[in-house]
Amino acid sequence: MPPTISWSDLAGLRVAVWGLGVEGRANLRKLDALGLPVVARVDDRPADEGVLATAEGGLEALAGCDVVVKSPGISRYREDLQALEAGGVPVVGGLGLWLAGADRDRVVCITGTKGKSTTTAIAGHLVAGLGQRALMGGNFGIAPWDPDAPQDVDWWVIETSSYQATDVAVGPAVVAVTSLSQDHLDWHRGPEGYFRDKLSLCRAPGVRAVVAEDGAALRARSADLGPAVRWISADGDVSWTAGLGLLGDHNVRNALVARAALVELGVPGADDDARIAEAAEGFAGLGSRLRKIGSVSGVDFVDDSLSTNVLPTLAAVDAFRGRRVALLVGGHDRGIDYAPLAAGLAGRDGLAVFCMPDSGPRIAAALWDGAPDLDVRECAGLPEATRAGFEWADGDGVVLLSPAAPSFGQYRDYADRSADFVATVEQLASS
Structure with missing residues (x-):
């Protein structure tokens, strides 16, 4: 666990920044706003002048500093990071620094293998609908410590990735957990490391956890959820969620988790059914999260590019029960087990799966082994898979981009992948 250090504690120290992504x-910007000079700027793949490559003098520069502020993408399990800490140099993250100095009674962190972005967006929308001011930040939107972030807010709703969770020593008032399945195994050095790190926020002193009843995975890890847990299921009245206009049972559960977290946090009106139903109206949803982008000759095209592991992909397919679905899967291969995808898709009628690089061949092999009755095809890339799915749909059903893999490698990010999908659909519409 990193030390408990706040941004203000960095005054007078020799500080380096490691990793120069978003x-x-x-x-x-935060260090500049504090008037603190940055002794070294280091990145694994420098894109700017004045930035040292980690393997070409950067690590030595980091070792000469009093503290290193790292980006989330730099794994705490890397040998070079562990060597820095063994040499007495604390390595901290921005979220941990912020929480150490924040009014944590007004902070909820939302995490989970799937659903955390949608749940964060719902929670922020509900807060605004209740007449309060919220900053949605962290992994979703702007970092709350960024000088460009508004500070005149009533509540902070912070999406927290498993990467960021490892940088946190002091937890918020409330942690919401939406789901749990394998992900980011390369970063966390295997599934047990991922599960432990993903749920680590719940174990911080004083945290109250709001946890989705999401199958057996979270119940099996209940010992990692801390002493104060409120379980959330989709039983009971969910009529207030209709105003959100979301597809799929999983998104109803996400909405219930969002509301319960706000109630636990003490947001005024969150416990009032009539007010929360009114607050739900007008939710715009997220781009690349089960968003219909168009129709061509009776076939709907749905962008779910943010689905980067098995659970959200299965949930996306479930959202279209009763319709023919051409499912597009595959992307950066992180080594996760795709047998659960095969088990979840086995026996489904009206489903064809189009597998794209880089993980496509491995996904196809898992489907052929675990769901041999499925129509499974390998494709050279996203445009080819989109066209093949459209031809298979033959004037009816849905072409669903829900890759169960991230976009790294072939695309800059999920938005770039989505743009390629949209461009292909536009070409089909004009042909």
């Missing part, structure tokens, strides 16, 4: 640049 959060790394927010870290630089």
